Amino acid sequence: MRADAARNLAVVLRTGARLLAEDPRTSLAAIATAADVDRTTLHRHFATRKALLSAVFQAKLDSSEEVLDAARLTTAPVAVALHRYVEGIIPVSREWPVDTRHMMQQDPAASVRRDQLSARVDAFVQRAVDEGHLRNDIPLPWARAVLDQLVDTGAHRFPEIDAAQAADLVVDIFLNGLGNH
Incomplete structure (x- = not known):
C-alpha cells in the first residue's frame, strides 16, 4: 500500500x-x-458502514491486544502489570472511542476476539484477588466493572490528564480505595 x-x-x-x-x-x-x-x-x-465499523473494531482490538501483551498480566507484579495495562489502554480508549460491546450485533468474529481479550483481564483481576491485592469477598464481576469504570473515567472524563498520571490514580484507587487509611 x-x-x-x-x-x-x-x-x-x-x-x-x-x-x-x-x-x-x-x-x-x-x-x-x-x-x-x-x-x-x-x-x-x-x-458499507458495517465494513468500516468492523475495521474500526479490529483496529481497536489490535491495539488492545498489544497493550495486554505489553502489560505482562500473568508474569509482572500485580501493581506493575496493572499500571502498564491502564497506561496503555487509556490511549487506546481515547483513540478508538467506539464501544466494543456493540460488536455483539455488528461483527460476531470481533465479538469472540473481544471476549478472549476480556477474559485475559478477568484472569488478571482474579490473580490480584488470589495474591491478596484485592478483597476476596467482592464478586469478580464487580471488581472488573470497577476497573473498567476507572479506566473509562481516566480516558474520557479527564482527557486532559495524561495516561501515566491517570494510570497512577487508577492503580491507587483500584488497589487501595478512596479511604484515608
Whole structure:
C-alpha cells in the first residue's frame, strides 16, 4: 500500500471511530468529509458502514491486544502489570472511542476476539484477588466493572490528564480505595 493510501486509511479509521462513537448512524459521506478524503477513496476501502465499523473494531482490538501483551498480566507484579495495562489502554480508549460491546450485533468474529481479550483481564483481576491485592469477598464481576469504570473515567472524563498520571490514580484507587487509611 502506498504511503498516502495508508495515511488516508488511518485517518478514515480514526475519524470513523470518533464520529461513529458520537453517532452510530453517521453516514459514510459525513465520515469522508470529516476525514478530508473523497467518497470514492472511502468506498474503495469500505463498501458499507458495517465494513468500516468492523475495521474500526479490529483496529481497536489490535491495539488492545498489544497493550495486554505489553502489560505482562500473568508474569509482572500485580501493581506493575496493572499500571502498564491502564497506561496503555487509556490511549487506546481515547483513540478508538467506539464501544466494543456493540460488536455483539455488528461483527460476531470481533465479538469472540473481544471476549478472549476480556477474559485475559478477568484472569488478571482474579490473580490480584488470589495474591491478596484485592478483597476476596467482592464478586469478580464487580471488581472488573470497577476497573473498567476507572479506566473509562481516566480516558474520557479527564482527557486532559495524561495516561501515566491517570494510570497512577487508577492503580491507587483500584488497589487501595478512596479511604484515608
